[in-house]
Amino acid sequence: MKICMVGAGYVGLVSAACFSDFGWTVTCVDKDPNRLADLKAGRSPIYEPGLDDLLERNIKAGRLVFTEKLGPAVADADVVFLAVGTPMRRGDGYADLSYVFSAVEEAAPHFNGFTVVTTKSTVPVGTSREIERRLKAKRPDADVAICSNPEFLREGSAIQDFTHPDRVLVGTDDDRARDVMERLYKPLALRGSPVMFVERESAELAKYAANAFLALKISFINEIADLCESVGADVQQVASAIGKDRRIGDKFLHPGPGYGGSCFPKDVSALIRTAREARAPVSIIEQVERVNHERKLAMAIRVVEAAGGSVRNKTIAVLGLTFKPNTDDMRDAPSLVIVPMLQERGATIRACDPQGRRHAEPLLPGIVWCDSADQAAEGADVLVVVTEWNEYRALNLEALKARMTGNTIVDLRNVFDADAVRELGLSYSGIGRGRLDAAKGEANAAPVQTALHSVEAAK
Incomplete structure (x- = not known):
């Protein structure tokens, strides 16, 4: 043939x-x-x-x-x-x-x-x-x-x-x-x-529906991660528990800085447009698009908060820029929102990515490009994981700490063991695990207290 x-x-x-x-x-x-x-x-x-x-x-x-x-x-x-x-x-x-x-x-x-x-x-x-x-x-x-x-x-x-x-x-x-x-x-x-x-129409729509549903799962677990941070739950434990349900499945239940790439953003947008023209709006998918956009903005603010409320004149090491690991694709990558926001607030960015530099360099001007995570961490006040390349999971955190000026790690992909990071004396902020160590207990108690007050008021 x-x-x-x-x-x-x-x-x-x-x-x-x-x-x-x-x-x-x-x-x-x-x-x-x-x-x-x-x-x-x-x-x-x-x-x-x-x-x-x-x-x-x-x-x-x-x-x-x-x-x-x-x-x-x-x-x-x-x-x-x-x-x-x-x-x-x-x-x-x-x-x-x-x-x-x-x-x-x-x-x-x-x-x-x-x-x-x-x-x-x-x-x-x-x-x-x-x-x-x-x-x-x-x-x-x-x-x-x-x-x-x-x-x-x-x-x-x-x-x-x-x-x-x-x-x-x-x-x-x-x-x-x-x-x-x-x-x-x-x-x-x-x-x-x-x-x-x-039918041809069914095949065409099935592709959009599949990608929109996967985008929905990503946005869903990201919102659950935020809830976990407020009530003291661990999103990875929650995701594992619900993922064991065969009706749900464990794929695309990994919290992070939002979806990107060549498919999800454009396919979600195209499905929304098609549905509007057909006078059958997909309001759930419209919300997914909004949530994902706001997610990327929120991740930049999270880095600022972890840095003490300001990143002006601070150096931030960014590990990973592509929208996902094992690709050099930068299309709609969360880093394209997060990095410029940090730069606008006065931060110096030292970044590395195993495959992404060729496409990322023209899209992210002003970055200090590094060949490794160790090099990126040199003199950094904050280290941020944006893309979960496997090689980052086995980094020598003690060596990273020695190279850093500051002591803050913002793990937007939950690649590190939180307890291991904290044992080294580093401040750790993951996704769905509590934002800042100092605020964790207070944040966990607040929803319970609010609920108790509501019960008392209803009596």
Whole structure:
């Protein structure tokens, strides 16, 4: 089977590499000359564990090629995947489909024989039918079937997610297209991964609904973490307890500074816009978007409070800048809100990130860049963990303390053992574990006292 993958971004590149590893012939088309030069040389333009080896193996085997020429790749393909960007449109929060429709217009003259055209990009409900309408208008003679095949990949574990998915979702109402897609995903079906066939609108909406629900879980546990701090509970114990309930599950119940990345922010916004246009507003999801925005602001204020109420002329060591570990993606990362707020209040930022500097540097001017956590901690009044890279979990805290001028650690990911930090004489502020040691007992007692007063008043 021959595949044309339009777009060598995160989704397109990972998908192309994995399909070629199944034994299919994949031609990946992209317009960015610098990206193409890297890919043709076997260099990945993104950081994703395992991707470099996958690219090298399949390029060498001749199953994966990269080109800027769309026409020949489309003419030779059994399946054409549209994996171009659908960024959030400025002004209204809707998904920008201009790249999708541009790819369709360019591909239209080149279809040769029966071809399945499949959206891999995350697109609003109705996009498949709009693509169909446009193709019929431009090439009424073309024998094509339009499908929706959304991806459910997590950055940092995308290859594992592609090769061992919870499910493969295909939206189609064409029997021939179904046969092609069944053959395409047979290597996964043989491993026991379910391939689900649904209506196109259902597939398109399912992707948005899935991401919105996961964003909801993150915002939920973040608010529960705040409640834990007020009443003396430990959010990690609470999350573990409720996560054991199979109806809830333990994924995405890790409190932190809010969600970011290439998917959740734009997909939540696009779903809200779609729902409003359909006159079926999703008020819960609208609240999720608001809560997440305010969360990032609150985390910057938390650092200021931990520093004694002011960070002016203080040095803050920031560990991790990417929106999550095992990626170099800075899109909508909490650090893009937290760091500038601290800088505006007069702080000097010393930062490090194992993979994020290349993309973070132009977005966060004025930072002192460091090669390690030890270097970042040099002379720091406060040390802040923003991204939970595994290497930060095993840091020598005693060595960090020796390098720091101050004694405050703000752990926005709960990567450190709070008791171990405090035993070293450091002030520790985690998430859902109590903000400041000195205020903890008083804060814990306040809700109980308030409740008792309310009971007495009601008598």
